[in-house]
Amino acid sequence: MQRDNMMFSNSMTLWTGALLILSVSLWSCTTAQSDGAADCCLTTSHRRIPQRVVTSFTIQTSDGVCRIPATIFVTKKGLKLCAPFPSENNWVSKLIDHILAAPVHRKPKGKKQRRQ
The missing domain is CATH 1.20.5 (Single alpha-helices involved in coiled-coils or other helix-helix interfaces)
Structure with a gap:
């Protein structure tokens, strides 16, 4: 037992x-x-992206989970476009400056106030 x-x-x-x-x-x-590895740019394109379609950007560095440095631009339709690092291409840094200089449009919270 x-x-x-x-x-x-x-x-x-x-x-x-x-x-x-x-x-x-x-x-x-x-x-x-x-870890976000699925969001990494694996390659970049040197093709210019029009200012009118881009709403935001992020910088991808190679010291994390991603292997290459890149700039990820997000379009109005939500597409993510991989461009070279800003120091590698002048048009990339100009596009970033344009995004940063654009005014932020915020929707008012709560009820609309009536004008009298």
Whole structure:
């Protein structure tokens, strides 16, 4: 009887250990996938992007999860366009300056006030 209890205890310990290892493995895979690696530019285009279609930008550096430095421009339609790093192309830095100089249009919160 004591031997059966010992075998049951050992198999429970084994199953608990296996379950712990499996859950840690799955958690680390999920964490690695959520690092934003899917949002990295893999290549850039030197083709100029018209100012009228761009609403914002982000800078991608190569010291994180992404492999190349790039500028990611976001269009009015939500497309992400990969351009060279600002120091590599003059038109990229001019487009960034244009975006930064544009006034921010904010919608008023709450009810509209009536004019009297």
